[in-house]
Structures are given as structure tokens and as C-alpha cells.
Amino acid sequence: MNLLIVEDNPDIVANLFAYFEPLGHTLDIARNGDAGLQSASRHAYDAIILDLTLPGMDGLELCRRLREQYRVATPVLMLTARDTEQDKLSGFQAGADDYLVKPYSLRELDARLKALLRRARNELVQYVLRFDDLELDTGTGQATRAGKPLALTPTGYKILMALLRHAPKLLSREALEREVWGDHPPESDALRTHIHALRQALDKPFGRPMLLTRPGAGYRLVGRDEG
Known part of the structure; x- marks a missing residue:
């Protein structure tokens, strides 16, 4: 190393x-x-x-x-x-x-x-992650939706990367925390706060939401066919 x-x-x-x-x-x-x-x-x-x-x-x-x-x-x-x-x-x-x-x-x-x-x-196995009109370039760290850059926090970037890797499958809260924080997930309700911030960047400026919350089940990305 x-x-x-x-x-x-x-x-x-x-x-x-x-x-x-x-x-x-x-x-x-x-x-x-x-x-x-x-x-x-x-x-x-x-x-x-x-x-x-x-x-x-x-x-x-x-x-x-x-x-x-x-x-x-x-x-x-x-x-x-x-x-x-x-x-x-x-x-x-x-x-x-x-x-x-x-x-x-x-x-x-x-x-x-x-x-x-x-x-x-x-x-880095897949350099650019894509789902519907959403793209995340793991080399530059830039995410776009419909060609427009998304302003993400570092944790929001990790959450979006995890959701993109599994899209459109549902990720449980526990699985998403493990993807983002590894073996040391926060004990507080930090994930919900970060999901809210991610939704503001990913969905609020656009007419169609992509980040879906299933209460008690988890989170996933949805495409235009499900909107």
C-alpha cells in the first residue's frame, strides 16, 4: 500500500x-x-x-x-x-x-x-454508475440528474452510490448503514437526516421523485416507469 x-x-x-x-x-x-x-x-x-x-x-x-x-x-x-x-x-x-x-x-x-x-x-469496478437519468462518476465524484450537477455532502454521496449499486432493489436501513459506515454505524438517527438532505438535492429541483422510502423496510431508487 x-x-x-x-x-x-x-x-x-x-x-x-x-x-x-x-x-x-x-x-x-x-x-x-x-x-x-x-x-x-x-x-x-x-x-x-x-x-x-x-x-x-x-x-x-x-x-x-x-x-x-x-x-x-x-x-x-x-x-x-x-x-x-x-x-x-x-x-x-x-x-x-x-x-x-x-x-x-x-x-x-x-x-x-x-x-x-x-x-x-x-x-471503482464500474467507473460510472447509471440508473434512469441519474449518473454518478466515481472517478470525479460528480453526480448528475438529467445532466444537471447535484450538490451532495460526502455522506450523501456514499448513500447515493450505495443506492445506485443496487438500483432498483430495496436496501434495508441496516444494509444501507453498513454500506455507508461499514462496521461502525452511528447509534443516532443520522441516516434519516442524511436521507432528507439527499432528497433535497436529488428530488426537490425535479418534477419526479426518485428516492423512495418504504417505512419499516428501507430505501430504493425508482425510475420513470414507476413514477
Whole structure:
């Protein structure tokens, strides 16, 4: 793997290099948020290990800008001492793919990175996902409906990608949460909030709704033949 480590603690950096380099992985290091953003937006990495508490720009803002401003889809694993539920929710809402709390096992970190990489590669099997007049380009991160760009949040993008992969099949709430947040779904009613925001971008500007909610069952996309 080609990894970017955004971390200012020299002991943690040394441990990561000592573990991953002998396994044949290539590591780059950025010691503050601004340097991390520059490296992540300019170079291709398999995954990014990101600390939250950084000099200058913190990890949340870095991840948010990486997703929203630069449209970088590289998997991000947040590595931090912050362990409250709200901290984790904030990380996922900023665009993180996984969250590991210090102290941690290096073997678990390695396993999580490999899982993120497998998931990312599966997402790129089909470069452009299409259903009816809806398209999502996984390379650029741009979604359009009837040729018009959709303004999506990072989580809205993940939800739409999951629904597109399975369209027009129904995805249960549990299955959709697993697709979006992996093994660490939020305990709150975050999905409903994100579905509402996605519906505002996907359906409100158009005359025909595509995002269907089946109460107690799940969510799916519907085409013009069902409208």
C-alpha cells in the first residue's frame, strides 16, 4: 500500500514506519493539517491515516475539505484519542471511512486499512454508475440528474452510490448503514437526516421523485416507469 500519514507525534510516526515499511508498504508523512491537505490533494494514495489533533488545520477540517473542495475519494482512517460517540459521528460526517481510537493494535490498523482498500477497489469496478437519468462518476465524484450537477455532502454521496449499486432493489436501513459506515454505524438517527438532505438535492429541483422510502423496510431508487 501507498499510505499518507498525517500525524505530528514523532513516536506514533516512528511506530507506524517500523511496522509498515518491513511489510513492503510505502509511507509519506505530513506533520500538520496544511501539509496533509496538500499531499492528499496532489498525490495518489491507497489510504490516508489521519490524526484529528494537528497543528494549524485539524483533521476534521482537512477531511471535509478533501472531500468537498478537492473531491478526493481516497479512503481515510482517523486515528485519534477522541473516543466519544459525538467525536466518531463528527469524523464520519466529515468524510472519514473508518475511525480507530488510541491506544490501538497495529495489526488491527493494518487489517482495517486492507478492508478499506478492498472496498475502494470494488467501488471503482464500474467507473460510472447509471440508473434512469441519474449518473454518478466515481472517478470525479460528480453526480448528475438529467445532466444537471447535484450538490451532495460526502455522506450523501456514499448513500447515493450505495443506492445506485443496487438500483432498483430495496436496501434495508441496516444494509444501507453498513454500506455507508461499514462496521461502525452511528447509534443516532443520522441516516434519516442524511436521507432528507439527499432528497433535497436529488428530488426537490425535479418534477419526479426518485428516492423512495418504504417505512419499516428501507430505501430504493425508482425510475420513470414507476413514477
